[in-house]
Amino acid sequence: MITSSQMRAARALLGIDQRTLARLAGVSVPTIQRMEASAGNVRGVVGSLTRVVDALEAAGVELIGDNAASPAGGRGVRFRTGSGT
Numbered sequence: 001m002i003t004s005s006q007m008r009a010a011r012a013l014l015g016i017d018q019r020t021l022a023r024l025a026g027v028s029v030p031t032i033q034r035m036e037a038s039a040g041n042v043r044g045v046v047g048s049l050t051r052v053v054d055a056l057e058a059a060g061v062e063l064i065g066d067n068a069a070s071p072a073g074g075r076g077v078r079f080r081t082g083s084g085t
Contacts, residue, residue: 002053002063004038010061025055 011021018032025032027048035042035052042049053063 001041002049003040004036004042006063007036007042007052007056010056010063013061014056014059016059021052021055024059025051027051 011017016024018036019029022029022032025048031044031048032052035044035049038044056063
């Protein structure tokens with residue numbers, strides 16, 4: 001699961017716009033817009049959502065789930081070890 005807030009934060013962390021994420025994920029810009037407009041967890045076609053998550057992870061972002069190991073707890077995003085600046 002990914003929330004719309006995580007998706008926007010991941011794009012911001014990577015410094016990419018919706019068009020770039022759509023290209024990386026192989027989905028349309030309106031698909032990204034709909035996903036980011038979701039309240040809470042992103043809803044949509046599972047295949048499209050999987051491609052977006054895979055694209056974010058391939059770009060070096062780690063999505064942190066509710067119960068994932070994180071010192072502060074909660075959801076979030078961060079660069080993967082060895083990625084980013």
